[in-house]
Amino acid sequence: DGGITQSPKYLFRKEGQNVTLSCEQNLNHDAMYWYRQDPGQGLRLIYYSQIVNDFQKGDIAEGYSVSREKKESFPLTVTSAQKNPTAFYLCASLGTFFGELFFGEGSRLTVL
Amino acid sequence: AQSVTQPDIHITVSEGASLELRCNYSYGATPYLFWYVQSPGQGLQLLLKYFSGDTLVQGIKGFEAEFKRSQSSFNLRKPSVHWSDAAEYFCAVGAEGGSYIPTFGRGTSLIVHP
Numbered sequence: 001d002g003g004i005t006q007s008p009k010y011l012f013r014k015e016g017q018n019v020t021l022s023c024e025q026n027l028n029h030d031a032m033y034w035y036r037q038d039p040g041q042g043l044r045l046i047y048y049s050q051i052v053n054d055f056q057k058g059d060i061a062e063g064y065s066v067s068r069e070k071k072e073s074f075p076l077t078v079t080s081a082q083k084n085p086t087a088f089y090l091c092a093s094l095g096t097f098f099g100e101l102f103f104g105e106g107s108r109l110t111v112l
Numbered sequence: 113a114q115s116v117t118q119p120d121i122h123i124t125v126s127e128g129a130s131l132e133l134r135c136n137y138s139y140g141a142t143p144y145l146f147w148y149v150q151s152p153g154q155g156l157q158l159l160l161k162y163f164s165g166d167t168l169v170q171g172i173k174g175f176e177a178e179f180k181r182s183q184s185s186f187n188l189r190k191p192s193v194h195w196s197d198a199a200e201y202f203c204a205v206g207a208e209g210g211s212y213i214p215t216f217g218r219g220t221s222l223i224v225h226p
Contacts, residue, residue, distance in 0.1 A: 004155075031212065040121065042202065042218035043156075050211060058213075075113035090155055098163045099144040099206035101214060 003072045006091050007102035013078075013085070013111050021076045023091035031094035032074040033101065034089050036060060044088065049074055053091045078109060086111045114139040114205050118217035121211050125193050126225045130186060133188040133220050135203030142202040145186040147177055162186065164184070171196070198224040 004025045013019045024030065035043040042109045045058030049068040063082025068074055073078045088108050092101040115138040125131055137143060144163045148156040160171025167179040177188045200221050206214040211217060 003142075006155075035115040035216075039175045040218065045213060048211070048213060055213065088153075092156075093211060098161060099212060099214060100146065100161055101148075101156070101157055101204075103148075104159070106153070108153070 002009045004093055004102055006105035006107050007022075007044055007091075011107060011109045013109060015111055016080045018077055019077050020108065021078070021089055021091075021109070023076065023104060024072055025074075025093045026072060027093055027095075027102060028071070029072070029093035029095065032068070033092045033094070034058075034064075034066065034074070034076045035090045035092065037090055038087050040086065044052060044094075051080065057075075074092070085109055114143065114207060114215050116203050116215050118201075118203055118205070118219035118220050120220045121161070122221045122223060124175060124223040127195050128192050130193055131188075131190045131193045131197070133201050133203075133222070135186045135217060136184050137186060137187065137203070137205045138184065139207060141207065142181070145161050145177075145179060146204040146206070147171065147175070147186075147188045148202045148204060149173075150202065150219075151199050159188070159201075164217055193222075193224055195224045195226065 006011040034046040037044045047066045049055035065077045091104045117136045146161045150156045162169045162179045163225040200219045202219045203217040204214045
């Protein structure tokens with residue numbers, strides 16, 4: 001089945017550690033996005049990539065990094081510079097027609 | 113810049129009652145408009161979308177939404193709510209041209225009483 005796979009679903013991190021969240025899609029979509037979700041704040045854009053080897057900062061990129069070496073993959077690294085990383089992270093890709101986003105199941109990161 | 117407002121943080125309805133979730137957007141031209149639903153701990157699923165044509169659009173799970181240009185609104189409706197509809201609902205707006213970055217509202221949490 002086509003879709004977006006995020007892993008891990010749950011992740012615990014100690015302060016000062018970097019962690020990488022995986023996002024893989026087999027929908028052959030060019031554009032991919034990372035959002036952060038906190039209670040009552042909706043979805044906030046971290047990074048997006050319109051094409052392989054290119055990505056742009058979103059509204060809250062500080063403390064995060066990404067890469068886009070393959071069309072299928074858009075991993076997000078939460079660095080130790082991110083001051084409040086505990087959140088739910090959502091990866092999405094952009095459908096071919098009319099702007100529909102396809103979402104993964106999300107990854108919940110908890111900093112201990 | 114485009115923006116989306118969902119004025120209701122929480123909505124509580126009884127099972128079987130009708131539902132309307134409000135969404136107002138700000139954008140200069142005709143936008144693409146979407147409603148997504150999110151169950152706890154899950155990703156978002158598209159309910160319906162509007163981009164042109166008939167202003168009343170039908171979606172999955174018995175939902176519909178009406179685009180009203182004069183009011184800059186795209187309200188989501190359902191005639192009879194089921195307990196399984198309890199979830200978070202997000203309205204979103206997108207537009208052609210340049211980098212495509214959809215903007216989401218803050219969401220409305222739907223609580224369904226038996």
